[in-house]
Amino acid sequence: MTFARFFLSLRRVGGLPPLLILFGNLLFLLLLPALVKGQAADTLRVAPGLAEVFLAPGSYDVLEDPTGQLTLGQVRQPRWARQFRRASSLPTTTMEHPGAAYWLRLRVRADGALAQHWYLEMFDSHLNEVAFFPANGAAPTITGAGRPLSTRKFPYKNFLFQLALRDQQTQTYFLRLVSSSKTTFLGRLRAEQPLAVHFQTEYGLLGAFYGVLLIMVVYNLCLYLFIGEQTYLRYVLYVLSCSLLFLSEDGLGFQYLWPHHPAINEVIIAGAPILLLFTFSFYARQFLDTAQHLPRLDRWLQAVTLGSVAVLVLNAVWIRSGWAVLLYLVPYSLIYYAAFRVWRRGYRPARFFLLAHALVALSVLFLILRRLGIDTFTSTGTVYSMNVAFVVEVVVLSYALGEKIKVIKDATIRTQGKLVKQLRKKHAVQQQLVEQLHQNQDLQNQLNTELESLVAQRTTELSQQGETIAAQNRELLQANGLLALQSAAIEQLNQNLRRDLQEVKTARVLSKEVDFxxxxxxxxxxxxxxxxxxxxxxxxxxxxxxxxxxxxxxxxxxxxxxxxxxxxxxxxxxxxxxxxxxxxxxxxxxxxxxxxxxxxxxxxxxxxxxxxxxxxxxxxxxxxxxxxxxxxxxxxxxxxxxxxxxxxxxxxxxxxxxxxxxxxxxxxx
Structure with missing residues (x-):
């Protein structure tokens, strides 16, 4: 019987003096914090009917090893075993000191014969080193984001370890965790069948999500190649940087793209958010056209973004401060302020930007909190909130693109109307040219008749008028040449007119305005x-x-x-x-x-x-x-x-x- 249970039983004993009972109660209240602090963590219990059990802060003990030199045999010695503290009694359930080793002690009991295998899953895929020590004394499994994927027994994006549980037995497992950034001890125990169903659902949704990103990249890249608008190219770069961030956050990139290069994995984990900030600013300034609407604020926005990127790169390479992620809030806030200012000035596309990136901003805030080790809002919804927010952003910006295309279509229709008017004017000029040609022909016939009569009547003057007639013939030849050029131009105009009419008919078929x-x-x-x-x-x-x-x-x-x-x-x-x-x-x-x-x-x-x-x-x-x-x-x-x-x-x-x-x-x- 423990000391706490002794006092509780003492209170239930009848016939004791009231002074002794009062003294026992006061002593119990004074020693209660120390008793709670020193007692072992609650045992995690699994049963055949359960599907999963979360690792609550009160279900495991934590020991911090600043030197990182302790071994499993040492932490099991009484000297170090007494220093394990329940996670719920700590000021925060995070790894506050990057680079230090943290030992987790779990007690798991199987209440009944288990028909399925049970597994321990650690959610954070950014842990640099994870060592799992089985309860039966078998060789430990040592893996992590800083080691190749082949070191994992199960090639999964998260860390997964099998538990050898026995009926009506309590077994103790140890975990040794090392991380280069602040993170939490999030995890859960899962049964084999629910875990397989979870794999199928999770990978299916992630595959659909990355499929949407790929479609948007190809679609906007084609628009850039056909239209030449730089906004589409910047949006493609932004989507690619978001994809890189998602691949590093959910661990799929390390699982499928660079499983044998842990150094590349660590570089991408540290650099993907910085690249996202740079490409987002690069795209947002072009989309909002801040250089034209807010030139002074645009210069500040460019300077703040470049400065933040430089400081974040310096922190990732040298300083390694966990609080540097707060620098993301400054340029993001300034960009949203610029979008609000541009929208207030009457630039209508800015409202789509504010709507599309509202959830993205909230998901970025959740990401920053996780990087700071604040797990108050950490859940499945917040972890995948950026995926959902980015899908919403794609839908909203696709609608904005449709409206933009509609504006371009209306402008094209107006241009076609102007072109039709110009063709009508050209047709009128063509009619005038034809009439002029008829008049010239009549004049030529009249001149020929007069010349014939003059030849008959004035044969004596033929030699004198020969030069005059020759000059007139040369002028007529020049006029005929001009008429021939005009006739060719008129024929070309007729061909263009017929082609334009055919295109107009085809356009009407495509716009659903045509009869049989x-x-x-x-x-x-x-x-x-x-x-x-x-x-x-x-x-x-x-x-x-x-x-x-x-x-x-x-x-x-x-x-x-x-x-x-x-x-x-x-x-x-x-x-x-x-x-x-x-x-x-x-x-x-x-x-x-x-x-x-x-x-x-x-x-x-x-x-x-x-x-x-x-x-x-x-x-x-x-x-x-x-x-x-x-x-x-x-x-x-x-x-x-x-x-x-x-x-x-x-x-x-x-x-x-x-x-x-x-x-x-x-x-x-």
Whole structure:
């Protein structure tokens, strides 16, 4: 019986003198802090029905070794064992002194026969050295962020150790932790099956997250290459630096990208936040256009950012102070202040910046608190808050990009309107030139008539007027040359006008403002539709569906292709939405266009009226188009902004197959 239990039992004994009971109570209250401080940590209990147990501060003991020289045998000696303190009694449950060794003592008891293995998981992947000492005296597992990934028994982004638990037995485990920065002792015990489910869920979500980042990098890089706007390139650099930070924070980078280079891992852990600060400032100044709206504040922002980056690099290389991370707050706060000032001045895109980066700022604050060793707000939600915040940022900035594209589109439409007006003016000038040509021709005819009459009447004056007539002929030749140049210019203008009209019609088709007559001008006949469908179908090259051969020749049907190896023939409509279509392919194109542009809300009655087809036929085809649209939305490469022609390549129906033997028979016939 412990000393505390002795006094508690003494209070329950009847018949004792009241003075003795009072003295016992006072002595118990005076010794209670020392008793609580010196008693061992609570035992962690696992049972068959449990899935996981968190390492609460009251469930383990901590011993700080400033020299880092103590061994397991020494810490088990009474001299050092008495210096273990319960984590809940410490001022803070963090590793306050980077570089020092911290020993953790855990007591785990299995209440019942366990059907699954249990594992100890340490969350912080930045621990430079982690040594796990099993309770059965086996060889310790020594690993950490400063050692290759091959030193870990389980190749996982966090530190995972197996516990050899026995029924109705309490076992003591020791952990030796060393870190170059302030961190916490966060961890938990997990059963094998829930741990496997957790792995699948966590890695699936992280894979989707990094997939979104990759899509945004490729998408904005393509926009930069096509448009040349530097904002997209700066945004790509910002997304890449965020990806590097995420890879270093969650440990996936060390697990998959540089598992054999712990030195690179430590450099990235220290440098990724600094790179994020630099690229974020680089991108934010361009997006907000602070150099134009707030030139004085822009100079301060640039100086503060560069100064903070220099101090942070110096701290990471030489000083190694845990409080240097507070420098991140200064440039981030100044950038948000600049965004607010720019928004107040009427720059509308700044509101998207404030909205998109609000959660990012909060997640950066959580990151700084973790780097300072403050675990008050540390949880699964705050650890992955930056991932969620960055996805929200991508959505908001994508909407901002859509609005920006809409503004560009409106400006393009206005420019096209001005161009049409200019073409009309040029056409009017062309008409004036034609009239002038007619007048010149009439004048020339009149002059020729007068000359003929003068030749008949004044033969005697022919020699005198020869030079005059020759001069007039030279002038007429020059005028004819000018007229020829003008005629060529007029022809070029006519060609440009026809091309612009064709482009306007095509643009109207893409903007969903076209009737069947105008649509037929874009796709005038069956051959044009088959040509377009064949080019769309084999845009990425031909490959035989039967043998995989990539060389072909023309089949007997128009726009069909025959494999030169197995002689398998595939028509342009095979494996598409138009296979075995029983009405005109032009009407089928227009029907698919109408249903897609109206997002499936186009009745078969209206389609029957527009296409002059039976309602049953229109209903059946509408169902095929709707099914193709549904499958297209479920495709991995689906894009909300893609055109209606993607539905034409739906291959859910049974493709027509022309056997090589039949083709050989037809060829011989």
């Amino acid at each position: 007559g105008e649509f037929s001008q874009i796709y005038p006949d069956k051959d044009a539709c088959l040509t377009y469908l064949a080019n769309l179908k084999w845009a990425n090259g031909y490959q035989c569906r039967k043998c995989g051969h990539e060389k072909y020749c023309d089949g007997r049907e128009p726009h069909s292709r025959r494999c030169t190896k197995c002689r398998y023939v595939e028509s342009a409509t095979a494996y598409t939405l138009l296979q075995k279509c029983k009405f005109s392919i032009i009407k089928a194109f227009y029907a698919a266009f109408l249903i897609y542009t109206h997002q499936g809300n186009y009745s078969s009655q209206e389609l029957s009226r527009v296409l002059d087809l039976r309602q049953g036929t229109c209903w059946s085809f509408s169902q095929k188009v709707l099914e193709a649209m549904r499958r297209r939305r479920q495709a991995p490469d689906f894009d909300e902004n893609e055109g209606w022609t993607h539905t034409l390549l739906d291959d859910a129906t049974t493709a027509e197959v022309e056997e090589p033997a039949a083709e050989s028979a037809n060829t011989s016939a």
